[in-house]
Amino acid sequence: MQENQNQNQNQQNPNQQKQQNPNQKNKPKAKNKPKGKGKGKGKGKGKGKGKGKNNPKTESKYKEKTESKQPKSSKKEARKTENITSEGAKQEQTSPPTIPVDELFEDKNFPIGIEMEYPNDNTSRITNEELRMKERMMLSDILPYLRKAAEVHRQTRQFANAFIRPGIKLWDMCVEIEEMNRKLISAQGLEAGLAFPTGCSINNCAAHYTPNKGDDRTLGKSDVMKIDFGLHINGYIIDSAYTVCFDPKFDPLLKASREATNAAVKAAGIDVRLCDLGEIIQEVIESHEVEIDGKVHNIVPIQNLSGHSLGPYEIHSGKSVPLVKGTEQKTRMEEGELFAFETFASTGKGVVSDENPTSHYMMRPDTSISLVTNPKARPLYHVIEKNFGTLAFCPRWLDRLDQTRYLFNLKHLVDSNVVRPYPPLSDINGSFVSQFEHTLILKPSCKEVLSKGDDY
Numbered sequence: 439m440q441e442n443q444n445q446n447q448n449q450q451n452p453n454q455q456k457q458q459n460p461n462q463k464n465k466p467k468a469k470n471k472p473k474g475k476g477k478g479k480g481k482g483k484g485k486g487k488g489k490g491k492n493n494p495k496t497e498s499k500y501k502e503k504t505e506s507k508q509p510k511s512s513k514k515e516a517r518k519t520e521n522i523t524s525e526g527a528k529q530e531q532t533s534p535p536t537i538p539v540d541e542l543f544e545d546k547n548f549p550i551g552i553e554m555e556y557p558n559d560n561t562s563r564i565t566n567e568e569l570r571m572k573e574r575m576m577l578s579d580i581l582p583y584l585r586k587a588a589e590v591h592r593q594t595r596q597f598a599n600a601f602i603r604p605g606i607k608l609w610d611m612c613v614e615i616e617e618m619n620r621k622l623i624s625a626q627g628l629e630a631g632l633a634f635p636t637g638c639s640i641n642n643c644a645a646h647y648t649p650n651k652g653d654d655r656t657l658g659k660s661d662v663m664k665i666d667f668g669l670h671i672n673g674y675i676i677d678s679a680y681t682v683c684f685d686p687k688f689d690p691l692l693k694a695s696r697e698a699t700n701a702a703v704k705a706a707g708i709d710v711r712l713c714d715l716g717e718i719i720q721e722v723i724e725s726h727e728v729e730i731d732g733k734v735h736n737i738v739p740i741q742n743l744s745g746h747s748l749g750p751y752e753i754h755s756g757k758s759v760p761l762v763k764g765t766e767q768k769t770r771m772e773e774g775e776l777f778a779f780e781t782f783a784s785t786g787k788g789v790v791s792d793e794n795p796t797s798h799y800m801m802r803p804d805t806s807i808s809l810v811t812n813p814k815a816r817p818l819y820h821v822i823e824k825n826f827g828t829l830a831f832c833p834r835w836l837d838r839l840d841q842t843r844y845l846f847n848l849k850h851l852v853d854s855n856v857v858r859p860y861p862p863l864s865d866i867n868g869s870f871v872s873q874f875e876h877t878l879i880l881k882p883s884c885k886e887v888l889s890k891g892d893d894y
Contacts (some may be wrong), residue, residue: 534597538624539589548585551878551888556707569882576774577881583671584776584879588888590622590669591676595893604659604684609649611657612636612834615667623669627825633668633675634753634830635798639862640664642869644740644782644790647862648797650833660685662692664873670829673751677778678889679875687730692872694726694737694783696894699874702745702759702781703887708773708880716744716760723761723783730785730870738788739781740871743863748776748877751828776879786869798860799848800830805856812854815847819856830860 527542539548598615615636625631639647640661649655657663666679681692698719705718723739739761749755757769761781771777801822810816821841822831836844851857865871877889 531593534600535593535618535622537622539586539593539622540624546582546586548582548589550585551588551886552890553884553886554704555884557705557710566883573882577879580674581879583674584676584877584888587623587669587671587674587676588678588877590619591667591678591889592891592893593622594618594667595665595678595680595891598665599682599893602657602665602682604657604661606657608638608655608657609653609834612638612648615665619667619669623671628673628751628827628829630671631669632829633670633677635667635832635835637666637679638663639666639871639873642784642786642867642871643793643862643864644743644784644871644873645863646796646798646860648832648834650795650797651837660688662688662870662872664871666873666875668753670751674776675748675753675778676877676889677748677753677780677875678877679780679873680894681872681874683872688728688870688872690726690728691737691783691785691870692874694723694728695781695872696874697726698722698739698761698781698783699779699876702779703876703878703885706771706777706779706878706880706885708771710771712757712759712769712771713763717763719760719781720762723781726783728785735785737783737785740784740790740865741788742790743780743782745777745779745781745875748778753830771880773880773882776877778875778877780873780875782871782873784865784869784871786865786871788865790863790865792861793864794861796859796861797832797834798830799832799852799857800860801826801828802856802858803828809854809856810851812847812850815850815854818844818847819851822851822857 528544529537529542531537531542540546594615597618598611601614602611612635616632619625619632623630635648637645637648639645640655640657640663644664645666661683663682664679665682666677668675668677670676681695683689683692701722702715702719705715720739723737726737728735728737741762744761745759746754747757757771757775757777759777759779807816807819810819818836818841821836821839825831825839826835833845833848836848848857852859874894875889876887878885878887
């Protein structure tokens with residue numbers, strides 16, 4: 439989830455509070471850039487832009503896989519996918535997946551993500567036995583959780599890509615993705631499950647859109663859809679997203695955010711300044727342009743959205759990864775930290791604002807039942823606290839828990855500053871936004887891109 443800067447004004451920052459269990463409250467998924475934008479607002483007027491060409495000076499060196507196109511097929515044909523065989527699995531996953539990931543791997547030896555050296559480091563850090571021992575001591579408890587959630591994410595998105603086609607109803611798509619996630623992760627209350635609602639923001643909407651009841655919207659052939667979902671084990675979150683589009687004219691837009699995310703991942707490391715990553719992201723995104731219906735559009739980063747650090751049951755644990763240069767933030771990345779690196783590339787102004795209706799909600803970190811003055815709203819408070827804790831939720835999930843006539847009480851919780859709404863965030867009408875996101879952890883010996891797969 440992203441957080442709108444305007445919502446934060448005149449409010450205490452709850453990121454200062456450390457949270458260690460499900461009963462604590464968390465910040466939303468990705469924080470907007472703080473005040474003081476400084477230089478580099480991403481107006482799409484950077485140097486080295488030629489029509490239809492990337493700027494070789496700023497283009498990411500991160501090796502890209504050729505973007506795969508979804509073949510045209512019937513719904514029945516689309517679901518015929520190859521069985522998933524993950525490295526180290528003791529048996530093959532079925533197609534569609536039916537076996538919980540726990541049952542595929544012996545002794546919880548889940549697949550390791552992509553390990554990468556830190557910038558300017560040689561292999562001595564990776565081969566240093568002292569650092570490897572330190573790594574085992576620091577991360578032996580949480581890495582299995584993260585790797586399991588990452589494997590579920592990979593298998594679910596492979597399943598989803600087999601049936602997502604133009605014409606699909608977005609409500610049905612989100613329900614299928616979420617039910618598969620619950621099955622593969624062996625969802626169990628706040629011990630394991632979904633970290634936030636499945637986002638399927640379309641075109642100029644960058645984040646925070648998922649269908650509410652009665653929303654019959656379907657995916658259009660020329661829609662640019664961001665699929666963003668997360669999972670957690672004991673509060674340790676994997677947050678990853680990608681963009682789906684069946685119209686090849688938008689390929690350069692998708693490439694811009696994909697390469698920017700990969701470039702930031704490549705440059706990340708212990709003691710790296712987050713503001714320096716913002717400059718890299720902006721340069722990569724602005725080195726691209728896209729021709730849409732005969733008109734060439736500059737591509738710019740969304741300057742008031744950002745990546746973010748992750749903590750136990752905290753979708754945003756205090757640090758932000760800006761998407762533009764010139765920020766005042768000199769904060770550095772530290773050993774052992776977990777980050778979600780996400781970039782948004784837009785053909786619009788590069789600034790998002792709130793829209794309606796709201797579908798994402800989250801209980802505030804500093805709340806209590808004493809703030810709920812309407813007795814009729816207290817049962818809903820307890821339902822939210824028990825089932826979601828400090829993680830984000832949507833009305834669709836309340837429906838699933840057999841909650842009825844809850845809209846008035848939900849509004850009361852919002853008005854009482856107990857629950858915070860996160861409305862869709864959109865650039866100007868007529869623009870298009872792409873997104874790619876990965877979760878990585880800074881281990882003592884190297885960084886591990888946990889959510890990386892063969893698809894992106």
